[in-house]
Amino acid sequence: MNQPRSLANQSWSAPEGEPVVRIEKVTKHFGEVYAVDDISIDIHRGEFFSLLGASGCGKTTLLRMLAGFETPSSGRIYIDGQDVTDVPPYKRPINMMFQSYALFPHMTVAQNIAYGLKNEPLNRQQRRERVVEMMALVQIEKLATRKPHQLSGGQRQRVALARALAKHPKILLLDEPLGALDKKLRERTQFELVNLQERLGITFIIVTHDQEEAMTMSSRIALMHDGRIEQVDSPRRMYEFPATRYAANFIGSVNMFEGHVVSHEQDMVTIASEETGSELIVHHSQPLTQGMPVTVAVRPEKLKLTEKGTNPANEITGTIQEIAYLGDVSIYHIDLPGGKRVQFTQSNIQALAELPLTWGQEITLTWSSHSCGVLSQ
Numbered sequence: 001m002n003q004p005r006s007l008a009n010q011s012w013s014a015p016e017g018e019p020v021v022r023i024e025k026v027t028k029h030f031g032e033v034y035a036v037d038d039i040s041i042d043i044h045r046g047e048f049f050s051l052l053g054a055s056g057c058g059k060t061t062l063l064r065m066l067a068g069f070e071t072p073s074s075g076r077i078y079i080d081g082q083d084v085t086d087v088p089p090y091k092r093p094i095n096m097m098f099q100s101y102a103l104f105p106h107m108t109v110a111q112n113i114a115y116g117l118k119n120e121p122l123n124r125q126q127r128r129e130r131v132v133e134m135m136a137l138v139q140i141e142k143l144a145t146r147k148p149h150q151l152s153g154g155q156r157q158r159v160a161l162a163r164a165l166a167k168h169p170k171i172l173l174l175d176e177p178l179g180a181l182d183k184k185l186r187e188r189t190q191f192e193l194v195n196l197q198e199r200l201g202i203t204f205i206i207v208t209h210d211q212e213e214a215m216t217m218s219s220r221i222a223l224m225h226d227g228r229i230e231q232v233d234s235p236r237r238m239y240e241f242p243a244t245r246y247a248a249n250f251i252g253s254v255n256m257f258e259g260h261v262v263s264h265e266q267d268m269v270t271i272a273s274e275e276t277g278s279e280l281i282v283h284h285s286q287p288l289t290q291g292m293p294v295t296v297a298v299r300p301e302k303l304k305l306t307e308k309g310t311n312p313a314n315e316i317t318g319t320i321q322e323i324a325y326l327g328d329v330s331i332y333h334i335d336l337p338g339g340k341r342v343q344f345t346q347s348n349i350q351a352l353a354e355l356p357l358t359w360g361q362e363i364t365l366t367w368s369s370h371s372c373g374v375l376s377q
């Protein structure tokens, strides 16, 4: 999993004081369709916050309500403590960068950026200075007199960003801002966006369907599903401690074993699962009742090779069916006797130190009770 962002590697905790954005019990329906269904989120000053989810989950509708382009069917939106639910877009301390960039083809780069300032109380000189400042910020000074069709996709993205930042908004909304860029440029631009956001201290709220992108850039992620929130958490916590089966599946790869609770004592749950052939033991502090159906989630990289029969619990034995070599790691697909397919990832440096694994080979794997999770939703 790709986690290079400095913030993503820290456990984010809410700062003191009022959130810069408060979304309170917001619902938006279009006829019968509940695009956003009773969502409440607090977003704090200086956050890089992602709304993440599959197509149609309601993330763009939520972003458009923050911008003021849609009105909630119910619920309130506050910015800096002020109720803006009925405030028009141009009066909100917010700006939005659209996925299409929406640049004017007949205007130069400088004119496009200046257009973002049209409602600001600035004189000609101040306006010119602000445009120069913005072009320097995103490093496009040399392109000032070009028109959008004379720019690459990445350069157009910078112009759109400069225009959206020009009026110094408190909050910048970005709708799939990297969607039009190729993979390499997207990865590079992710870092640039994070650096820029950290330098400016503006709150960024971004919509993306790409979980790696959200993991790389965000201080926190709200994972949406069918108009509702599945989980709001830092990238690291979302990956290590998914709250629901949907969250576990959406973020990264995961093995899920179905079973039921046998006992729960001193933060250790014992689970019987027909899929694994051994009992499962999971470190878990929330109370679970005996007999309750649960799912145990284990990430492929948490599995370790072991000797068969040496572990009292959390042990599976199966046959290697597929191997994918990805350079730094290899992914193995292993079939268990009951038919369950399990994914196991091993770094190739580690693999070199051990006996090579091959197709058709029987292997036994284990994992620690602290490196798996139990999900009841």
Ligand code: ATP
Pocket: 030, 033, 034, 035, 053, 054, 055, 056, 057, 058, 059, 060, 061, 062, 209
């Ligand atoms: P995508 O990633 O595909 O853009 P999304 O998560 O941003 O999806 P939304 O655009 O917010 O999803 O749409 C959520 C749901 O609301 C979808 O079922 C969509 O069809 C519906 N919807 C959105 N806008 C309208 C509208 N103006 N009229 C009717 N239904 C709408």
